[in-house]
Amino acid sequence: MNADGEPIIEVTDLVREFGDRVVLDDISFSVHRRETVVVMGGSGCGKSTLLRHLIGSMKPTSGSIKLFGEEITTMAEREIERVRLRFGMLFQSGALLASLTVGENVALPLAQHTKKLPDEIEQIVKQKLEMVGLTDFEDLRPDEISGGMKKRVGLARALALDPELLFSDEPTSGLDPIMTAVVDELTLKLACRRGMTAVVVSHDMTSAFRIATRMIMLGHGSIVAQGTPDEIRNSPNPEVQQFIHGRADGPIPLNLSQEQHKDHQVVRPRPFLSARFRFHHKRP
Amino acid sequence: MVALTAFSIGVTLAMQAAHSLQSLGAEMYVPDLVMLTLLRELGPVLIAVIVIGRSGSAVAAELGTMKVSEEIEALEVMAINPVHYLVVPRFLAMLVMLPALTIFGNYIGIMGGWAVCRFALDFNTAGYVLRALESADTWDLYSGMIKSAVFAWIVITIACNAGLNVEGGAEGVGEATTASVVQALLAMLVTNAILTSIFFFSG
Numbered sequence: 105m106n107a108d109g110e111p112i113i114e115v116t117d118l119v120r121e122f123g124d125r126v127v128l129d130d131i132s133f134s135v136h137r138r139e140t141v142v143v144m145g146g147s148g149c150g151k152s153t154l155l156r157h158l159i160g161s162m163k164p165t166s167g168s169i170k171l172f173g174e175e176i177t178t179m180a181e182r183e184i185e186r187v188r189l190r191f192g193m194l195f196q197s198g199a200l201l202a203s204l205t206v207g208e209n210v211a212l213p214l215a216q217h218t219k220k221l222p223d224e225i226e227q228i229v230k231q232k233l234e235m236v237g238l239t240d241f242e243d244l245r246p247d248e249i250s251g252g253m254k255k256r257v258g259l260a261r262a263l264a265l266d267p268e269l270l271f272s273d274e275p276t277s278g279l280d281p282i283m284t285a286v287v288d289e290l291t292l293k294l295a296c297r298r299g300m301t302a303v304v305v306s307h308d309m310t311s312a313f314r315i316a317t318r319m320i321m322l323g324h325g326s327i328v329a330q331g332t333p334d335e336i337r338n339s340p341n342p343e344v345q346q347f348i349h350g351r352a353d354g355p356i357p358l359n360l361s362q363e364q365h366k367d368h369q370v371v372r373p374r375p376f377l378s379a380r381f382r383f384h385h386k387r388p
Numbered sequence: 389m390v391a392l393t394a395f396s397i398g399v400t401l402a403m404q405a406a407h408s409l410q411s412l413g414a415e416m417y418v419p420d421l422v423m424l425t426l427l428r429e430l431g432p433v434l435i436a437v438i439v440i441g442r443s444g445s446a447v448a449a450e451l452g453t454m455k456v457s458e459e460i461e462a463l464e465v466m467a468i469n470p471v472h473y474l475v476v477p478r479f480l481a482m483l484v485m486l487p488a489l490t491i492f493g494n495y496i497g498i499m500g501g502w503a504v505c506r507f508a509l510d511f512n513t514a515g516y517v518l519r520a521l522e523s524a525d526t527w528d529l530y531s532g533m534i535k536s537a538v539f540a541w542i543v544i545t546i547a548c549n550a551g552l553n554v555e556g557g558a559e560g561v562g563e564a565t566t567a568s569v570v571q572a573l574l575a576m577l578v579t580n581a582i583l584t585s586i587f588f589f590s591g
Contacts, residue, residue, distance in 0.1 A: 161464060161465065186467070188464075188465055188466070188467040193466075195458050195461070199458035199459055199461065200459070200462075201454070201459050201462075201463075202453075202457070202459070212468070213466045213468070216467075216473075217466075217467065258462075261466075
């Protein structure tokens with residue numbers, strides 16, 4: 105669709121295993137400039153893991169990830185730093201440095217990576233905090249503000265260097281409906297005016313449909329469906345319908361009930377017990 | 389805390405030394421013993437023990453908490469190297485402060501020795517100071533300082549390493565802090581034995 109030039113993110117056959125568990129199973133997609141892609145899916149479906157791979161803090165078992173046309177899976181730490189300067193990341197908890205004030209947190213990337221004067225930095229910090237609705241909060245410490253505020257400060261910090269690409273991990277969870285709208289509008293505005301690309305991981309369907317130009321739904325580590333918001337809304341896939349309408353009954357299995365189910369069926373002792381018995385039997 | 393510890397050690401050392409040396413009729417060597425033991429061994433070791441308990445554990449806990457609250461990851465994503473930003477300043481601070489505290493502790497310990505000699509034994513102040521200064525040469529001080537610098541390196545390396553490798557929430561932070569204190573104490577004492585034997589055999 106938006107084929108202006110090379111894709112900004114290109115993921116090909118991405119597989120990640122933790123021991124025997126396959127968390128990401130053969131994922132491929134690409135994101136083009138000016139797109140806002142929302143990645144959704146139930147808890148524990150691998151959304152956050154996928155995001156960690158995209159920012160280069162986890163290495164895949166196999167497959168390739170290209171950011172801005174550069175392969176990051178084989179890069180040395182020093183080279184990844186260069187790529188990281190071009191994107192911002194908003195963590196789920198905000199991940200502010202607890203030892204610095206709100207203002208210093210937002211100023212940190214500016215102070216570390218630009219040669220701007222302290223006055224200039226202060227101006228930019230004020231402006232970024234204003235964007236997220238937190239004027240005059242510079243001197244507070246992260247433990248003096250609420251979770252939702254932390255998240256917005258995290259967003260201001262992610263935007264401090266005016267990145268071309270923004271990753272957000274659940275930017276609106278824990279925000280009130282009005283603040284959610286503010287954050288969504290901000291994302292839209294940045295995408296429109298500055299041509300920023302965004303990859304947003306979210307559970308919040310209202311917000312997702314408001315900002316997305318494209319949606320990807322993950323389930324059990326692989327892509328269940330992807331398409332424009334309209335395509336997703338009208339998707340015949342029952343898993344997608346269950347998720348976007350938030351129904352408890354449907355084809356998506358709940359891990360909890362599955363576990364209980366297994367316990368009822370299986371009569372033999374649990375694995376660790378049987379291992380212990382074996383140990384005793386071995387002894388003369 | 390350093391002052392109190394060092395003073396107690398100085399006093400205890402002098403009393404123990406006086407007790408043993410009195411039976412040989414050699415109380416006049418008490419200042420020598422206090423001075424040499426403090427400069428070469430007890431000063432660097434005891435101050436390192438205090439700093440491990442107070443600062444080493446604090447660094448491990450602080451970095452560990454930063455790790456579990458995604459702060460370290462956030463730094464990495466902002467292309468700020470956490471080792472440059474967090475470890476280097478702590479390393480330098482430790483490298484300066486541990487030897488500085490050791491000098492301070494030595495001084496207070498020697499005061500403790502003086503207190504015992506002056507008030508419990510037949511020394512006057514000048515006699516104690518002269519005797520103490522005569523017994524030690526600058527190398528005694530330097531060897532203690534070398535030890536102290538090596539301990540600083542060990543303590544902060546172990547603490548930072550433990551903190552940055554924390555996994556699994558608040559419990560992990562606690563485990564890492566304990567581990568850092570235990571490992572640092574062991575490493576420091578073994579290194580002390582090695583350094584002392586190097587100094588001993590090299591003259």
